Structures are given as C-alpha cells and as structure tokens.
Amino acid sequence: MARVYLDPITRIEGHLSIEIEVQNGRVTDAWSKGDMFRGFEKILKGRNPVDANQITQRICGVCPVSHGLASSKCLDAAFKIRPNKNGRLLRNLVLGANFLQSHIIHFYHLCALDYVDIKAILEYNGGDDKLLSVRDWVKNEVQIKANRPDAITAGGPFLPRYEGNDFYIKDKNLNWAAIAHYLQAFDIRMKAHKMVATFGGRAPHLIGLVPGGVTQVPTGAKIREYKKNLREVEKFVNEVYINDVIAVARAYRNYFGIGKFMNQLSYGVFEDDDTLNKFFLQRGAYLNGRVEQLNTALIKEHVQYSRYSSGSNLHPLQGATEPNPRKGGAYTWLKAPRYKDQAMEVGPLARVVASYLSNNEPVKSEVNALLKMFSADISAVFSVLGRHAARAIESKLICKHIWNWLDELEVDKPPRNSYDIPERGEGEGLVEAPRGALGHWIVVKDRKIENYQAVVPTTWFCGPRDDRGVKGPVEQALIGTPISDVNNPLEAARVVRSFDPCIACAVHVVEGDRRISSMKIL
Amino acid sequence: MAISRREFLKIMGGTTAAIAFPGVIIQGCKRALERASARTPVIWIQAQSCSGCSVSLLNSLDPDIATVVTQYISLNFHQTLMGGTGHVAINVIDEAVKKARNDYVLVVEGSIPTKDDMYCTLGMLNGHHVGVKKWVTDLARNAKVVLTAGTCSAFGGIPAAEIRANGDNPTGAKSVAEILGDNSKIINIPGCPPHPDWMIGTIMHLILKGTMPELDEHRRPKMYYGKTVHEQCEHLSAYKRGIFAQKWGDPGCLYKLGCLGMDTGCDIPRRKWVGVNSCTGSGSGCIGCTEKPFPDYGNRGIYKHLTASLDEINRIENAEIRQAVLNLRNGGSING
Numbered sequence: 001m002a003r004v005y006l007d008p009i010t011r012i013e014g015h016l017s018i019e020i021e022v023q024n025g026r027v028t029d030a031w032s033k034g035d036m037f038r039g040f041e042k043i044l045k046g047r048n049p050v051d052a053n054q055i056t057q058r059i060c061g062v063c064p065v066s067h068g069l070a071s072s073k074c075l076d077a078a079f080k081i082r083p084n085k086n087g088r089l090l091r092n093l094v095l096g097a098n099f100l101q102s103h104i105i106h107f108y109h110l111c112a113l114d115y116v117d118i119k120a121i122l123e124y125n126g127g128d129d130k131l132l133s134v135r136d137w138v139k140n141e142v143q144i145k146a147n148r149p150d151a152i153t154a155g156g157p158f159l160p161r162y163e164g165n166d167f168y169i170k171d172k173n174l175n176w177a178a179i180a181h182y183l184q185a186f187d188i189r190m191k192a193h194k195m196v197a198t199f200g201g202r203a204p205h206l207i208g209l210v211p212g213g214v215t216q217v218p219t220g221a222k223i224r225e226y227k228k229n230l231r232e233v234e235k236f237v238n239e240v241y242i243n244d245v246i247a248v249a250r251a252y253r254n255y256f257g258i259g260k261f262m263n264q265l266s267y268g269v270f271e272d273d274d275t276l277n278k279f280f281l282q283r284g285a286y287l288n289g290r291v292e293q294l295n296t297a298l299i300k301e302h303v304q305y306s307r308y309s310s311g312s313n314l315h316p317l318q319g320a321t322e323p324n325p326r327k328g329g330a331y332t333w334l335k336a337p338r339y340k341d342q343a344m345e346v347g348p349l350a351r352v353v354a355s356y357l358s359n360n361e362p363v364k365s366e367v368n369a370l371l372k373m374f375s376a377d378i379s380a381v382f383s384v385l386g387r388h389a390a391r392a393i394e395s396k397l398i399c400k401h402i403w404n405w406l407d408e409l410e411v412d413k414p415p416r417n418s419y420d421i422p423e424r425g426e427g428e429g430l431v432e433a434p435r436g437a438l439g440h441w442i443v444v445k446d447r448k449i450e451n452y453q454a455v456v457p458t459t460w461f462c463g464p465r466d467d468r469g470v471k472g473p474v475e476q477a478l479i480g481t482p483i484s485d486v487n488n489p490l491e492a493a494r495v496v497r498s499f500d501p502c503i504a505c506a507v508h509v510v511e512g513d514r515r516i517s518s519m520k521i522l
Numbered sequence: 523m524a525i526s527r528r529e530f531l532k533i534m535g536g537t538t539a540a541i542a543f544p545g546v547i548i549q550g551c552k553r554a555l556e557r558a559s560a561r562t563p564v565i566w567i568q569a570q571s572c573s574g575c576s577v578s579l580l581n582s583l584d585p586d587i588a589t590v591v592t593q594y595i596s597l598n599f600h601q602t603l604m605g606g607t608g609h610v611a612i613n614v615i616d617e618a619v620k621k622a623r624n625d626y627v628l629v630v631e632g633s634i635p636t637k638d639d640m641y642c643t644l645g646m647l648n649g650h651h652v653g654v655k656k657w658v659t660d661l662a663r664n665a666k667v668v669l670t671a672g673t674c675s676a677f678g679g680i681p682a683a684e685i686r687a688n689g690d691n692p693t694g695a696k697s698v699a700e701i702l703g704d705n706s707k708i709i710n711i712p713g714c715p716p717h718p719d720w721m722i723g724t725i726m727h728l729i730l731k732g733t734m735p736e737l738d739e740h741r742r743p744k745m746y747y748g749k750t751v752h753e754q755c756e757h758l759s760a761y762k763r764g765i766f767a768q769k770w771g772d773p774g775c776l777y778k779l780g781c782l783g784m785d786t787g788c789d790i791p792r793r794k795w796v797g798v799n800s801c802t803g804s805g806s807g808c809i810g811c812t813e814k815p816f817p818d819y820g821n822r823g824i825y826k827h828l829t830a831s832l833d834e835i836n837r838i839e840n841a842e843i844r845q846a847v848l849n850l851r852n853g854g855s856i857n858g
Contacts, residue, residue, distance in 0.1 A: 005608060005609070005646055006607055006608040007608055007609075007612070007645050008611060008645055009607060009608070010602070010604050010611050011602060011603070011604070011605075011607070013573045014568070014572075014573065015642060015644060017645075017651075035644070036641065036642045037570075037642070038570050038641075038680075038693060038695065039681075039692025043680065043681075043684070045686060045687065046685075047686060047823050048825055050824075054809055055680055055683075055824075058572050058574065058679075060573070060574075061571070061572040061573040061577045061578075062574075064574065109580075110602075113605045118605065133592065133593070150621050152565075152617060152621065152623065152626070153614050153617075156563075156596055156597050156598040156599065156604065156614070157591065157598070157599070157600050157603045157605065158604070158605040159605055160606050160610050160613075161606050161607075161610060162607060186580065186586060186587050186588050187586060190580065190581050190587075190796065194796045197795045197796045197798050197799045198798050198799055200799075200804070201800070201805075201806050202790075202795035202796075202799060202800070202801060203581065203796055204574045204577045204578060204715055205714060207801040207806040208804045208805070210770055210806070215804055216799070216804040216806075217771060217805065325637075325641060326638070414771050415771055416771055418769060488610075490607075493607045493608075504571065504573060
C-alpha cells in the first residue's frame with residue numbers, strides 16, 4: 001500500500017492537492033484538499049450592494065462572468081427589478097462567450113498535456129511555421145541547457161512532466177495536429193474573450209454587469225465585432241475541438257469507465273425568454289436514474305472535515321462559519337455540500353444529463369450521435385471522457401444558439417432597466433458557471449450589504465467527506481482508478497482535471513444570519 | 523524569430539517608447555532574444571489569487587502568448603500552464619531556490635496571508651505543506667526582479683480589503699512589498715486584472731534594456747500608469763462640454779456614476795481590453811483598480827455616490843456635481 005500526494009494539482013484554477021491510497025495498482029482511498037482561503041463574504045458585509053457585483057467577480061478569474069451574473073440576479077431580486085430584453089440577451093451573450101472560452105482553455109491548455117506527447121514535436125518534419133518554430137525552440141532549449149548546470153528546467157512550462165511508457169499518444173501525426181491545435185486554441189479562446197469584452201466592457205472581470213442588465217449599449221458596430229469573433233470560434237469548435245475530443249476518446253477508450261460518479265445537479269442556464277423561467281440548458285437533480293425538480297432548500301453543508309469551527313449539516317444560509325486553520329481532523333478549506341443528503345456532481349455533465357432527460361432535442365441528438373459512434377449506452381457519460389464530451393457538445397450547441405440571441409437584440413436601445421437601492425431587501429441569484437451550479441444570496445439593510453453568501457460549483461465536487469464519512473464526488477470518482485506508477489500518478493490527475501476544478505471559487509466563508517433563512521427558497 | 527520593431531513599440535506604449543528605444547537598440551535586442559541561453563527564466567507563483575491576472579496574460583494580442591512563452595522568455599513555473607503535477611512541479615521551484623541562480627524574474631500573483639500559513643499552501647516538502655509566504659521570500663532572495671502581477675500582490679487588493687465592522691482582514695493578507703520589507707527589487711503591475719501588455723511589456727523592457735523602466739512613487743512603470751484614465755478618456759470632450767451621464771447606459775462623462783478615472787493612473791481607454799473595449803468606453807466607468815486604496819477607498823467603496831453620507835457629499839468640491847449627487851440622494855433614482 002502506498003500513500004501518494006499530488007500537491008499541487010497544476011493546470012486547474014487555484015490551489016488544490018489530492019492524496020490517494022494505492023493498493024495493487026488501484027486507488028483505494030482519496031482525499032481532496034482545497035489549500036487557499038480569503039474570506040470574501042466577511043469583506044462584503046457593510047458595503048454598497050452594487051459593489052458586490054465587482055468584488056464577487058474576483059472570487060474567480062476564470063469564471064468571473066458567472067459570479068457577476070449570479071450577483072446581478074440576486075441584486076435584481078433584492079431591488080425588485082428585472083432585466084429588460086436587451087439586458088437578458090446581453091447577459092446570455094457574455095456568459096455564452098465565456099463558456100466557450102472556459103471549455104476551450106480547459107480541454108487544450110489544462111487537460112491536453114495529460115494525453116498529448118509534447119516531446120513528439122522534436123521529430124516534426126512538416127511545413128507548419130508555428131510548429132517548426134516550436135520544434136526549434138525545444139531543440140535549442142534542450143541542447144543549450146544541457147550544458148548549463150544552473151538551468152532551472154529545459155522546455156518549461158511544458159516539461160518536466162509525469163513520465164510513463166503508455167501515458168501519451170504514440171501516433172506522431174495525431175500529436176503534431178494536437179500541438180498545432182493547442183497553439184491555435186490560445187488564439188481562439190482570446191477571441192472568445194473579445195466577445196465577452198465587446199458587451200461586458202472587459203475580460204476577465206467584466207466592468208459592465210449591473211443590476212437590471214449591462215451598461216454596454218448594443219450598437220451595430222459592437223454586434224458586428226461580436227459576430228466576427230463568433231464565426232471564428234464556431235468554426236474552431238465544429239471543425240477542431242469536437243474532433244479532438246473524439247480522437248482522445250478513441251485513443252483512451254478505457255476512460256469511459258474511469259472517474260465514475262452518478263448524482264448530478266444543475267440550476268439551468270441561459271434564460272431563453274422574458275419570463276426568465278425557460279432555460280436553454282435545463283434545471284434538475286439527477287438521483288437514482290431520474291431527474292427531480294430542483295429545491296434549493298434541500299442543500300446542506302457539512303464541515304466536520306473542513307477547517308471551520310462552527311456548526312455542521314446546516315442550510316448554507318443558516319450556518320455560522322468561522323475559519324480554524326489548525327482544526328484537528330480537518331484537511332481542506334472546502335465544505336461538503338449535500339443535496340437531499342447526497343454528494344452531487346455539478347458542471348457540463350450535470351447540465352447535459354438534466355437536459356437530455358428533460359427531452360431537450362438538440363442535446364439528445366448530439367449525445368445519441370456520440371454514443372452511437374462509440375457503441376456505448378448512456379451510462380458511459382458518467383466518466384472522465386463523458387465530462388470532456390459534455391463540454392464539447394455544450395460548446396457546439398451554444399455556438400449554434402447564440403446567433404438567435406444576437407438576432408433578438410434591439411439595436412441602439414437601452415441595455416438595462418433602472419433601479420433604486422431599497423432600504424431593505426433580499427435576493428437569490430442562481431446561474432451556471434462553466435464548471436457548474438452557482439448561487440449567490442444577499443440581504444440588504446440600510447442600503448448596505450447585511451449578509452452575502454455564495455455557494456459555488458467546485459465546493460460541490462471537490463468537497464471532502466461529510467459528517468457521516470461519505471466521500472465527495474472527486475474522492476469517490478478516484479476510487480478504482482488504475483495507477484501504473486505511484487511516482488507518476490498521471491491517471492489520478494486525469495480524473496481530477498476532468499471535473500474542471502476552480503479552487504479560488506470553492507473556498508469562502510459563509511457568515512450565518514438567521515434572517516436570511518426565512519427567505520423563500522426555490 | 524524575434525520581436526518586430528512594430529510589435530515591440532506597441533507593447534512599450536507608443537510614442538514615448540519610440541524615444542526610449544531607438545532602432546539600434548532594438549536590433550541589439552533581437553540578437554539577445556535569439557540566444558536561448560540568455561533567455562530569462564520566469565517563475566510565476568500564485569498566492570491568494572483568482573488567476574484573473576494569468577487569464578489576462580493569455581489575452582495578449584501581439585505578441586501572442588505562445589510566442590512569448592516559446593520565444594521571449596523561459597517560463598519555468600506557472601501553475602496554470604505547466605506540464606508537471608505534484609512533486610514534479612514543486613521540484614522546479616525547490617531546485618530554483620537551491621541553485622541560487624540570480625538572473626530570473628519572479629512574478630507573484632495574489633496577496634500573501636500572514637495570520638496563518640495554512641491560508642495558502644503550495645506543494646509539500648519533507649511531508650509538510652509549504653506556505654506560499656516561504657516560496658515568495660525564498661524565491662525573491664535571488665531573483666533579479668520581483669514583478670507583482672495585479673493589485674493583490676502589488677497593494678493587497680480585494681483579499682486584503684477591510685471587514686467594515688472592525689477594520690480587520692480575515693487572513694491578514696499582505697502585498698509582496700509588505701512581506702519582503704524591501705521594495706528595491708519590486709516592480710508593481712497593479713490592475714484587477716492588469717492588461718497583458720503591462721506585464722509582458724515590463725518583462726520585455728527588463729530583458730531588452732537590462733534595467734527597470736522608469737517607475738512612479740508606487741513603483742509602477744510610468745509608461746503605462748503615468749497618465750490618468752480621465753486624461754485619455756473617450757468621454758473627455760463630453761466632460762469639457764458638461765455632459766454627464768445620469769444613469770448607466772446614458773451618453774456622457776461617467777463621473778456622477780462614481781467613475782474614478784480622475785484619480786487613476788491607467789491607459790486602458792487608449793489600449794483597450796482584448797483590443798475591443800474599455801471600462802469607460804463601455805459606459806461603466808473606472809473603478810480605480812490600479813490604485814493602492816482599491817477596493818476600500820476609505821469608506822467610499824467602488825461605486826461612490828450610492829451610499830455616500832451627507833458629510834461626504836458636502837465635501838465634493840464641484841458645486842454642480844455636488845448638487846447632482848444630492849438630488850440623487852433625496853429621492854429620485856439612485857444610479858439608475
């Protein structure tokens with residue numbers, strides 16, 4: 001038996017480490033540890049409610065749009081206003097663009113190096129200028145640095161890496177193509193961020209999200225700028241991204257059976273009409289093989305294994321939580337959220353499963369086509385490859401649907417509804433981040449923030465054991481993963497990365513306030 | 523391949539750079555960049571960060587990030603991009619500390635907690651989690667330059683903001699200068715996030731000229747932070763004509779909505795985010811994120827006039843703006 005530490009898990013957002021126990025070449029136990037804490041909700045108290053929109057975006061630089069929107073929505077509710085039509089559409093447009101940005105960066109820049117052999121570039125003999133220049137760079141690095149004993153590393157940031165005989169793709173052409181796409185994807189994700197900044201003012205950390213909508217008026221020039229970049233991103237998603245996910249799936253078929261986790265939770269996202277109740281991707285809790293209607297009152301957070309000294313098994317709005325960095329037995333800054341006492345996965349897979357079982361036809365047809373290609377049944381989606389495929393499918397469908405929102409925009413018309421900050425108010429804002437379900441809650445008193453809460457995606461899947469000792473989703477998904485070499489546990493890293501963890505998001509203080517608990521929850 | 527004169531001038535910030543960098547120096551720089559052995563190692567540590575500065579770095583237009591990483595610098599450590607995981611990754615910075623090489627650039631993103639090391643750890647050594655403060659102090663010792671990417675590492679930023687009730691901070695988050703106690707090696711690149719040109723341009727300046735760029739009193743490169751947002755604002759002519767937006771989405775100067783452009787050194791109205799938009803241009807206004815008081819601004823906060831006290835409003839010097847803010851406070855719509 002061996003104890004293996006993956007600290008840090010790189011190529012994710014933030015500070016996460018994983019401890020696993022390996023017996024006979026398989027993971028038999030796992031601990032997921034969030035290693036960073038800042039205390040956002042404490043900082044928010046007593047400030048102007050509208051400041052929350054800017055401050056909460058800084059919870060995470062990869063999904064600031066989702067935090068900005070969750071915050072805007074809970075402010076909308078507290079101020080008793082709704083976005084106008086342009087406001088709703090422009091919010092969808094910036095959020096959709098950031099989903100594309102996030103999914104592309106996740107597959108290419110965060111995960112691809114777990115599958116693609118970057119060293120294959122040394123043998124490149126084709127005619128792509130960019131690849132030739134990278135080849136010459138690597139050669140140059142390796143040669144020159146071999147003679148410099150003080151060289152820190154050669155080939156950074158790509159090397160060094162976990163090494164093993166069967167870790168990386170063998171096919172040279174496939175590797176070369178993937179490396180070319182890795183480079184191209186930098187450009188494409190930047191263009192997706194141009195789309196975000198076009199209507200959001202800047203990216204990351206949008207300046208233009210406000211209660212009632214956004215500040216950027218949709219002028220003809222702005223719409224043209226957005227469309228120009230969308231065309232390029234859409235082409236890449238349909239012609240490159242989807243095919244690369246399929247290529248990785250073909251090369252690593254066994255990962256349809258690795259990283260299994262079943263329970264799924266989605267808040268639903270992209271309001272598709274002005275009732276704000278119709279979603280492009282559906283809402284629901286997948287438990288025991290069927291989708292149930294969402295009820296956020298059923299969320300409880302456990303802290304026995306988290307570094308907090310306060311009460312456990314409480315609704316997030318009822319818990320009083322104080323950090324205790326040296327708490328005995330605790331191993332993470334993440335709490336353990338549970339829905340109906342169950343550990344839940346959130347993210348693209350949850351959205352796809354909820355949509356599929358809610359008879360969302362576009363989602364169904366994409367999923368079925370992919371399953372047919374691999375002669376697999378629906379159970380195969382609850383896996384490492386299922387998560388990657390869900391992101392690709394979602395990207396494709398967003399690219400297609402986003403044009404409708406552009407067409408519906410009222411050009412040069414106001415992008416928002418007005419508001420007054422009330423003396424008192426309460427609000428809930430639910431949205432999906434690229435990596436899963438996100439909720440913000442606010443209480444306003446004397447026109448200031450009395451209490452603010454955020455319950456974020458990564459806490460759901462990277463959280464620790466609950467008070468009963470039941471492991472979190474990532475911990476459960478790791479069990480059974482084959483580990484060929486305990487000194488190079490790449491297989492475990494693949495499972496963790498497939499969830500797209502974002503630790504800056506996941507760690508925060510939830511300040512207790514009895515008043516907020518009386519609020520009507522979905 | 524090396525940097526072209528055009529793209530070099532662009533990231534250096536236009537005309538001032540043309541004076542500071544005559545063609546002959548740029549030619550010499552091209553040769554320096556081509557020698558891999560001379561390529562400057564860069565070690566990028568994330569502390570209490572949101573990774574927003576790293577994501578912003580990836581938005582570099584010209585040169586693009588792939589060119590920067592494979593041709594201009596040797597990016598030895600960056601948690602979000604690096605191939606290695608776990609001990610393979612940590613060995614890189616452990617070795618860098620041990621080899622005591624003195625020509626690398628240390629970049630720090632995020633503030634550093636001082637109340638307890640457990641508030642932010644990175645990697646394990648000898649079976650123990652290592653606080654990020656140790657990495658920053660150890661790596662800074664031999665670094666040629668310490669570059670703070672973003673307001674958190676430069677000034678403390680949002681993680682170091684005060685708890686309004688008691689003026690305390692949850693984790694004792696501090697800037698890099700406060701941790702090191704000596705700011706002679708530090709170049710601050712604040713911004714929440716900083717523009718990629720500010721980060722890459724400063725590193726290029728260090729590599730190509732071998733010296734620090736000219737810094738202001740907050741150790742920010744003057745070439746980027748030397749002028750205020752207001753001086754370069756898209757709405758400057760509206761301001762001069764006395765046209766003020768009354769609510770978001772209106773045309774005109776955004777001052778009455780709480781815009782901090784007059785107090786903020788930053789060239790975004792000219793430079794633009796991802797080449798397409800700016801804080802002022804999008805009608806939102808400047809939130810002063812490149813300045814030391816961000817996001818507290820005393821008791822002011824980010825969007826000033828919404829919760830301003832009567833005393834505070836009475837202290838506004840410009841009579842016309844003071845009256846407008848009073849009107850907003852006495853009924854009427856607040857900021858919308």
